[in-house]
Amino acid sequence: MTAFAPLPAFYDDLDASFFELWRLLHEGPALRRNAFHMPALATVDADGHPQVRTVVLREADPAAGTLRFHCDRRSAKAGEIAATGRAALHGYDTASKIQIRVSGPARLHTDDAVAEAAWAASRVMSRTCYGIAPAPGTALPAGDAYTQPEDGADLDLARPNFCAVVVTATRLDFLFLDRRGHRRAGWERGAAGWTGAWLAP
Numbered sequence: 001m002t003a004f005a006p007l008p009a010f011y012d013d014l015d016a017s018f019f020e021l022w023r024l025l026h027e028g029p030a031l032r033r034n035a036f037h038m039p040a041l042a043t044v045d046a047d048g049h050p051q052v053r054t055v056v057l058r059e060a061d062p063a064a065g066t067l068r069f070h071c072d073r074r075s076a077k078a079g080e081i082a083a084t085g086r087a088a089l090h091g092y093d094t095a096s097k098i099q100i101r102v103s104g105p106a107r108l109h110t111d112d113a114v115a116e117a118a119w120a121a122s123r124v125m126s127r128t129c130y131g132i133a134p135a136p137g138t139a140l141p142a143g144d145a146y147t148q149p150e151d152g153a154d155l156d157l158a159r160p161n162f163c164a165v166v167v168t169a170t171r172l173d174f175l176f177l178d179r180r181g182h183r184r185a186g187w188e189r190g191a192a193g194w195t196g197a198w199l200a201p
């Protein structure tokens, strides 16, 4: 007979599942091995096509229900977020067998205090990326036909290309896989706060 690991404390506890979801997201930026360190970001482009790519999660704030990542304001994703005002994030952690999906309004911060604090906290290596020319996604005549600031270059010149994106979660979906029975739950945020329910997996 196969021995099963004990079920997690959140298994049949909706509030504890909500807490676990935010705990994992909150830990994501600090824990490199946590799947929520590098979630997939989904947007919809001008043709209505879904677009998805990896980003580094910089902060998840359980109290505010927000997530922050950084990108180049010249990038396709920045344009798509500016146009639609919406984004979704997804991660699956194989260790805990938990998938988290988050969606909601998203806002680009380019010149305000959020952007300044994010830029100030960024490492030199990260800042260098924002000095790439031509802009991300531009067709090149050869793979190396682009430039990036040299070591010691004035990275303040890259600052205008930097933006912090804050996604305000209004929908959450949590899926825990277990052979004894998967557990899925969803939450929506209304004026009175979060409302959650178990969902068929």
Ligand SMILES: Cc1cc2nc3c(=O)[nH]c(=O)nc-3n(C[C@H](O)[C@H](O)[C@H](O)COP(=O)(O)O)c2cc1C
Binding pocket: 038, 051, 053, 054, 055, 056, 057, 069, 070, 071, 072, 075, 076, 077, 078, 136, 137
């Ligand atoms: C591990 C990893 C981490 C990444 N982190 C970011 C990030 O934090 N921000 C970002 O804009 N792009 C990041 N990228 C690059 C994007 O996935 C994407 O290739 C690029 O930004 C262009 O996307 P877009 O054309 O949809 O804007 C990362 C890629 C990988 C593989």
